[in-house]
Amino acid sequence: MKFPGEAAERLAHSLLDVGPTTATELADRLRMTAAGIRRQLTALQEAGLVTAGDRAPYGPAPAPRRGRPSQVFSLTASGRAALNGTYDDLAVDVLRFVQETQGAAGVRAFAERRAKRLIQQVLPTNYDDITGTAEEIAIALTAAGYAASIETGDQGVTVQLCQHNCPVVDAAAEFPVLCDAETLALGTALGRHVTRLATLAHGDGVCTTVIPVQDARVNFPSQISTDPIDRRATR
Numbered sequence: 001m002k003f004p005g006e007a008a009e010r011l012a013h014s015l016l017d018v019g020p021t022t023a024t025e026l027a028d029r030l031r032m033t034a035a036g037i038r039r040q041l042t043a044l045q046e047a048g049l050v051t052a053g054d055r056a057p058y059g060p061a062p063a064p065r066r067g068r069p070s071q072v073f074s075l076t077a078s079g080r081a082a083l084n085g086t087y088d089d090l091a092v093d094v095l096r097f098v099q100e101t102q103g104a105a106g107v108r109a110f111a112e113r114r115a116k117r118l119i120q121q122v123l124p125t126n127y128d129d130i131t132g133t134a135e136e137i138a139i140a141l142t143a144a145g146y147a148a149s150i151e152t153g154d155q156g157v158t159v160q161l162c163q164h165n166c167p168v169v170d171a172a173a174e175f176p177v178l179c180d181a182e183t184l185a186l187g188t189a190l191g192r193h194v195t196r197l198a199t200l201a202h203g204d205g206v207c208t209t210v211i212p213v214q215d216a217r218v219n220f221p222s223q224i225s226t227d228p229i230d231r232r233a234t235r
Helices: 006-018 023-030 034-046 077-084 087-120 134-143 169-174 177-190
Strands: 050-053 072-075 148-152 158-163 195-198 207-212
Touching: 006 023, 006 034, 006 072, 006 077, 023 034, 034 050, 072 077, 077 169, 087 134, 087 169, 087 177, 134 148, 134 158, 134 177, 169 177, 177 207
Parallel strands: none
Antiparallel strands: 050 072, 148 158, 158 207, 195 207
């Protein structure tokens, strides 16, 4: 699917980078007029690439205030797919081939190796040394195309790692082992028990991982599911 013009595509990239945003914030970020931003947002909504709501699909609810709340705009699954191009289609084809030729064990090995490489961008010298922070993980994931950010969690006890994009969202929907392996790798790199609350692969607006602030080394399971139709709530 093509974007309705260069300005609309630039706006979509901004939503991918910073996540759900109001029209005013987009205008400031892109140095566009309010009328110009509204025009592009309308075009993107009509194309099914952007949706609007009273609040972002993650994080705390906005504080009550007088008047009508500002709408928050975010990319739809079609909008993210339009930005990702054909990479995800290739990933699905590769994983189907691996499953046909090597079975579930091959898919699991591929997923774990891919997740480990992502985290090695933060811990390049020794993957077993627990030195990564949530902020470093977010930077690494952003560099890998995940448009990640850190949000304050429950009363300062936790933080949320939010991934606004997933280059392999369709592959992850068919092969949840990709998300499972990534979650385990994140927990290992941080030395903490982390919990996935939402994923783009499930149709949520963002991938959300809850990370406790306090240090806590834990033992992780040695095996993860490779069932391509698994839909567990822990992801």
